[in-house]
Amino acid sequence: WVSRDAMLYGCLMTACNATMCWNWSLDLMCRADVEGVCDTMMRNIAVAACERSGVWVVASRLLTSGCERREETDVVAHNSAIGSCWNSNPCFWQLALALLKRMPERPLIPD
Secondary structure (H helix, E strand, O other): OOOHHHHHHHHHHHHHHHOOOHHHHHHHHHHHHHOOOOOHHHHHHHHHHHHHHOOHHHHHHHHHHHHHOOOOOOHHHHHHHHHHHHHHOHHHHHHHHHHHHHHHHOOOOOO
């Protein structure tokens, strides 16, 4: 079950990503978090925004903060975070590898 607020935020974030307004998408996720409606889907959308914009630091923080709160993170979010490392600079392959190695701790199976 998804609340109407969560669905609205998710739709708005997806629209922001589609129009390359990645910062707005991240801002919407922060607002949803403050309102207590942030969920795994929104986190995935936000990490995907980071992947497209090459902001690996933010993508990594989103994953870390979700894990610290015991929120579910999934393969989609991890794949996007790994992609953000590559998109920001191919020299960050070691960071991408570190994220990949952390997946079984969640427990997630890399694909």
